[in-house]
Structures are given as structure tokens and as C-alpha cells.
Amino acid sequence: MKAYLQATAFYLPETVLSNNELNQLYPEWSVEKIAEKTGIVNRHIAGKDEYVSDMAIAAAKRLFETHPGAAENIDFVILCTQSPDYMLPTTACIIQEKLGISTKAGALDFNLGCSGYIYGLAIAKGLIAANIAKKILLLTADTYTKYIHEMDKSNKTIFGDAATATIVANEGIAEIGEFELGSDGKGAENLIVKEGGSKAPVLTFQEETDQYGNVHSSSCLYMNGPEIFTFTSRAVPGLVNETMVKNRLDMEHTDLFIFHQANLYMLNHLRKKIKIPDEKFFVYIENTGNTVSSTIPIALAKAIEYGQIKEGNKVLLAGFGVGYSWGGTVLHFQ
Incomplete structure (x- = not known):
């Protein structure tokens, strides 16, 4: 059975860390130097009381708002994160409840980073191919900035926080190919x-x-x-x-x-x-x-x-x- 990407959306936290602010923290690194080395001018930073579930829910709600029907009949929730709300329970279960998704839907987290979206698509395609699910909400969310030392100039200039939501189903705008x-x-x-x-x-x-x-x-x-x-x-x-x-x-x-x-x-x-x-x-x-x-x-x-x-x-x-x-x-x- 084929699997398709149906829709996608993302959420960025309100707080922004600019190169100008980084230059004030690290005067030896000019605004121009940071932009030239990284290609980054601004990063969005999760709030003090903003966590992975909050961001993933915000991304999902944005997806539901911009794509009518996306919230209907979801039968699996998959969350890729390396910064879950808790060691346990599974953050995907918390998200399922807060989004009002059916209790008949499966839900799981998986711990992976920069390759995580690809692995998430692979898992979703496998669930559809096995006829375990027909419509999957694939979420990615990380708050790496909560784990970066204030004086770790290298990592602080590179990483930002965000979340995304994607619907994978048995029909959509793009067929998911081989992995x-x-x-x-x-x-x-x-x-x-x-x-x-x-x-x-x-x-x-x-x-x-x-x-x-x-x-x-x-x-x-x-x-x-x-x-x-x-x-x-x-x-x-x-x-x-x-x-x-x-x-x-x-x-x-x-x-x-x-x-x-x-x-x-x-x-x-x-x-x-x-x-x-x-x-x-x-x-x-x-x-x-x-x-x-x-x-x-x-x-x-x-x-x-x-x-x-x-x-x-x-x-x-x-x-x-x-x-x-x-x-x-x-x-x-x-």
C-alpha cells in the first residue's frame, strides 16, 4: 500500500535570539562573522515554561487551521524528539489527549535528531503499508537550547527551537518513495x-x-x-x-x-x-x-x-x- 504526504506546517517560538544579541554576549564575534560562518541571523528560543508538547501541539493546531479536514480520523500519533517533557510517560500520549485525538489512536515517541523526520516518514509509511494505520500525525519538536551552556558560543549561535506537524496518509500531495x-x-x-x-x-x-x-x-x-x-x-x-x-x-x-x-x-x-x-x-x-x-x-x-x-x-x-x-x-x- 502506498503512503503519501498530505500536509505540513510548523511552529516557531515567539522569543528570537539575533546576531546582534549574540554579539553583545560575545564581543569578539561580530554580527557579520556569525552570519558568514553559519548563515543564520535569527533563532527562535522556547520560553522558560514552553516545552516540547506545547510546541508540537501549536504546530498541529496550525496544521489543522490551514488544512481543513487534517484533524479528522487520525489513528496514530508519532513524535520525534530528544527533549521530551518527561522521562515517562510518552509525550505523544500527552499530545493525543490535549489535541482531542481518539483514544483508539496509537501514540509513540522516538528519540532521534537531525535524521528524525526521515525516520518518522519511514515509520509512518510502514504503519500504512502494514494496514495498522490509515492517517498518521507525524510531529517533530526539540528544545535543544535548554541544554546549551550560556557560554558555549559555538552551539548557541547554531541551534534554535521549533516544532512541525505532518499528515501522512493513504492519499495526498506527494507519494513517499523508497528509503x-x-x-x-x-x-x-x-x-x-x-x-x-x-x-x-x-x-x-x-x-x-x-x-x-x-x-x-x-x-x-x-x-x-x-x-x-x-x-x-x-x-x-x-x-x-x-x-x-x-x-x-x-x-x-x-x-x-x-x-x-x-x-x-x-x-x-x-x-x-x-x-x-x-x-x-x-x-x-x-x-x-x-x-x-x-x-x-x-x-x-x-x-x-x-x-x-x-x-x-x-x-x-x-x-x-x-x-x-x-x-x-x-x-x-x-
């Missing part, structure tokens, strides 16, 4: 929050400063930028090629590429390495930052809004990052 997925746990410690889980439940907040002046703590988000860049540069070209092969496509017949919006430097490096024409490469990061699992669906929604995607287009999606994990698929627009 290429992968993982390599050897890179786990290169993007990690070491404390707070069952292995290290006590938050120590012991600090250390790296050679670049970034302050790190085992209780906060740590990212080894050079190692993440090396992994991405190695894994993504093969991911893109295998995704095209599985979907019987080549560069000429793929109309648009939407990658995880990590940062502009990395995106430009990948585009040039894979030899993707600039006009086929969609970037939307300037006013959102890296929103982890939400970057691809936000960019997808914007590409549709801007008329970058037309009937008959084939759009390749590629996610990659924390885990390590990666995934790709193609949307065949009707």
Missing part, C-alpha cells in the same frame, strides 16, 4: 548530553573551556564540530547517491534537494561535493537556525509556499547527524 537509512554508534560521543539519563542521572554542571573559548559541561549539549563535519562529508554523498538509485533517479531527473539545515557552511560544502546545481538546492536557515528534527519539514513547507515545488516534481530529502544516523527518501509530487 536509504543508516547508523554508526561509534560517533555517539561527538554530539551528546552525557548526564541526565539513567547511566548518569546526577547533573554535576562541572565546567571546562575548550581551545576556542566555548564552555562545556557534561550536563549540557556537547558537539565536536570537526568530527561532525568529517562524518557528514563522508556519509552524505553516498546517502544521496543510494537514495537516488533506490528511487530510480539521477541528478538530472531529481528536481529539488532538501537537506537537514545544519549550517550554511556545511550545506554549501555538501552541495559542491555532490555537484548539485545551485538552483536545485533549497536552503532555509537564516531566520530559524538549526532546529534539529524540524529543519527538513520547515524547509519543505517553505519550498512549497515559495512555489519551488510543482506538480510532477521529485524532491530528495536527506537527514544526518546525532547518533550518528542518516536517512534519505524521495517525495514524488502528484
Whole structure:
């Protein structure tokens, strides 16, 4: 049984962190330097009392408002997040109740980051193919900024918070194609929050400063930028090629590429390495930052809004990052 993307929408928190504000925190980093290195001008930051369930519900409500009928007959809720409201219960169950979705609907969370939207589409397609569900609400939401040390300049300039909502069903605007997925746990410690889980439940907040002046703590988000860049540069070209092969496509017949919006430097490096024409490469990061699992669906929604995607287009999606994990698929627009 085929599965289709039916509609998508997103939510960005009200609070905005601009490059001007970051320059006041870190005078040695000019506004121009931050924008040049990251491609980011503004990031949206979840409020002090705003959590993943709040943002995911806001994204879902926006989807329901802008797409009449989207809220009807949902029989599964899937939430991708690495910052759930609680260790337990499942945040997707909380969202199901607050949205008034039927108690006959299944609900689950899965913990994945920058490749999470692709994995979510794969799970949703599998549920439909197995005739377990007919209409799925796929949500992504993360509040990475709550885990970033105030003086971690590198991460604070890159990450923002967001949530998205997508309907996957047995009919819609784009058929979901074949998947290429992968993982390599050897890179786990290169993007990690070491404390707070069952292995290290006590938050120590012991600090250390790296050679670049970034302050790190085992209780906060740590990212080894050079190692993440090396992994991405190695894994993504093969991911893109295998995704095209599985979907019987080549560069000429793929109309648009939407990658995880990590940062502009990395995106430009990948585009040039894979030899993707600039006009086929969609970037939307300037006013959102890296929103982890939400970057691809936000960019997808914007590409549709801007008329970058037309009937008959084939759009390749590629996610990659924390885990390590990666995934790709193609949307065949009707």
C-alpha cells in the first residue's frame, strides 16, 4: 500500500535570539562573522515554561487551521524528539489527549535528531503499508537550547527551537518513495548530553573551556564540530547517491534537494561535493537556525509556499547527524 504526504506546517517560538544579541554576549564575534560562518541571523528560543508538547501541539493546531479536514480520523500519533517533557510517560500520549485525538489512536515517541523526520516518514509509511494505520500525525519538536551552556558560543549561535506537524496518509500531495537509512554508534560521543539519563542521572554542571573559548559541561549539549563535519562529508554523498538509485533517479531527473539545515557552511560544502546545481538546492536557515528534527519539514513547507515545488516534481530529502544516523527518501509530487 502506498503512503503519501498530505500536509505540513510548523511552529516557531515567539522569543528570537539575533546576531546582534549574540554579539553583545560575545564581543569578539561580530554580527557579520556569525552570519558568514553559519548563515543564520535569527533563532527562535522556547520560553522558560514552553516545552516540547506545547510546541508540537501549536504546530498541529496550525496544521489543522490551514488544512481543513487534517484533524479528522487520525489513528496514530508519532513524535520525534530528544527533549521530551518527561522521562515517562510518552509525550505523544500527552499530545493525543490535549489535541482531542481518539483514544483508539496509537501514540509513540522516538528519540532521534537531525535524521528524525526521515525516520518518522519511514515509520509512518510502514504503519500504512502494514494496514495498522490509515492517517498518521507525524510531529517533530526539540528544545535543544535548554541544554546549551550560556557560554558555549559555538552551539548557541547554531541551534534554535521549533516544532512541525505532518499528515501522512493513504492519499495526498506527494507519494513517499523508497528509503536509504543508516547508523554508526561509534560517533555517539561527538554530539551528546552525557548526564541526565539513567547511566548518569546526577547533573554535576562541572565546567571546562575548550581551545576556542566555548564552555562545556557534561550536563549540557556537547558537539565536536570537526568530527561532525568529517562524518557528514563522508556519509552524505553516498546517502544521496543510494537514495537516488533506490528511487530510480539521477541528478538530472531529481528536481529539488532538501537537506537537514545544519549550517550554511556545511550545506554549501555538501552541495559542491555532490555537484548539485545551485538552483536545485533549497536552503532555509537564516531566520530559524538549526532546529534539529524540524529543519527538513520547515524547509519543505517553505519550498512549497515559495512555489519551488510543482506538480510532477521529485524532491530528495536527506537527514544526518546525532547518533550518528542518516536517512534519505524521495517525495514524488502528484
